[in-house]
Amino acid sequence: xxxxxxxxxxxxxxxxxxxxxxxxxxxxxPMLANHPLMxxxxxxxxxxxxVYTKKSFSGKGKDVAAADHDRDIAFSxxxxxxxxxxxxxxxxxxQDAEDLYQIFVQFGLDLDRMSYSSQTAQxxxxxxxxxxxxxxxxxxxxxxxxxFAEMKTxxxxxxxxxxxxxxxxxxxxxxESASSVRRSLEKTLRSYFNILTAMKEVSDWxxxxxxxxxxxxxxxxxxxxxxxxxEEPE
Numbered sequence: 001x002x003x004x005x006x007x008x009x010x011x012x013x014x015x016x017x018x019x020x021x022x023x024x025x026x027x028x029x030p031m032l033a034n035h036p037l038m039x040x041x042x043x044x045x046x047x048x049x050x051v052y053t054k055k056s057f058s059g060k061g062k063d064v065a066a067a068d069h070d071r072d073i074a075f076s077x078x079x080x081x082x083x084x085x086x087x088x089x090x091x092x093x094x095q096d097a098e099d100l101y102q103i104f105v106q107f108g109l110d111l112d113r114m115s116y117s118s119q120t121a122q123x124x125x126x127x128x129x130x131x132x133x134x135x136x137x138x139x140x141x142x143x144x145x146x147x148f149a150e151m152k153t154x155x156x157x158x159x160x161x162x163x164x165x166x167x168x169x170x171x172x173x174x175x176e177s178a179s180s181v182r183r184s185l186e187k188t189l190r191s192y193f194n195i196l197t198a199m200k201e202v203s204d205w206x207x208x209x210x211x212x213x214x215x216x217x218x219x220x221x222x223x224x225x226x227x228x229x230x231e232e233p234e
Contacts, residue, residue, distance in 0.1 A: 001197045001209070003216050005186040013182065016219040017045045017189055020212055029208040037192045044185040051181055060165040064116070067158040071123070072112040074151035078144065079104050085142065096138035103129050116162060123155050 005013065021042055024032040032038055082104065086097035107126040111119050129135065130148060139148050193216065200209035 001193045001213050001216050003193075003220050005190060008219055009222075010182070012219050012222050013185070014045075014049060016215055017041065017048070017185060019215045020189070020192070021045060023211050023215070024208070029204075031204055032208060035195075037188065037195060041185075041188045041192055044181070044188050048181045048185045060161065060168060063161050064158070064165050067154070067161045068116060068119075071151065071154040071158050074147070074154045075112050075123070078147050078151055079109065081144070081147070082142075093138070093141045096141050100130070100135065100138055100142075103135065120155075120159060120162070127152050127155065 008016065021038070023029075024035075024038050025042075027033065079101070082097045082101040085091065086094055086101050088094060103126065107122045107129070108114070111122040111126070114122065130139065136145075139145055193212070196205065196209045196212055199205040
């Protein structure tokens with residue numbers, strides 16, 4: 001029962017282990033059902049199954065980028081309006097526009113080009129300043145209450161989705177790496193195969209060896225077929 005487990009694909013290793021456990025626990029081979037190596041193999045397989053298909057990152061990057069883009073647009077639109085309005089001194093409430101624009105200047109006219117964390121910090125301060133009663137009145141005077149509320153909502157949504165991404169990525173990094181779990185599984189599976197091989201001449205073990213050996217052959221063939229496919233010219 002010879003096989004180089006390191007050359008077996010991630011998926012095929014999972015399949016081989018799962019089928020080996022199924023055969024061993026089927027009830028046909030009582031000597032295997034509660035064998036210590038069988039119990040250890042089952043434990044390592046459960047660990048491997050939990051991590052071998054896991055992603056390295058949460059996959060929320062596109063959602064975060066989209067949320068950031070939306071808050072950038074809301075910020076830029078409000079800033080552009082104030083900048084234009086404040087320069088027309090003949091229109092009503094132009095001084096309110098000037099005052100509000102200076103608040104934008106205070107926290108950064110280019111904050112929409114900052115890093116996520118820097119922008120979030122500055123946006124939070126900007127919104128807090130704009131929410132002072134005197135400033136909310138100026139916003140209302142310019143009929144910008146809806147636009148301001150939209151900027152605030154989009155900023156808060158970005159914070160929520162960014163926090164979700166951070167928590168998800170942290171959780172993934174805390175999971176034991178698939179490579180480490182695979183090494184443990186390979187070691188135990190190899191030991192299990194060695195036991196079956198050593199006992200294959202014993203009457204009670206012959207059929208168990210033969211059945212598991214067929215699983216090993218199937219895994220080897222799968223590896224060979226995949227290698228041939230990779231070598232064939234397109």
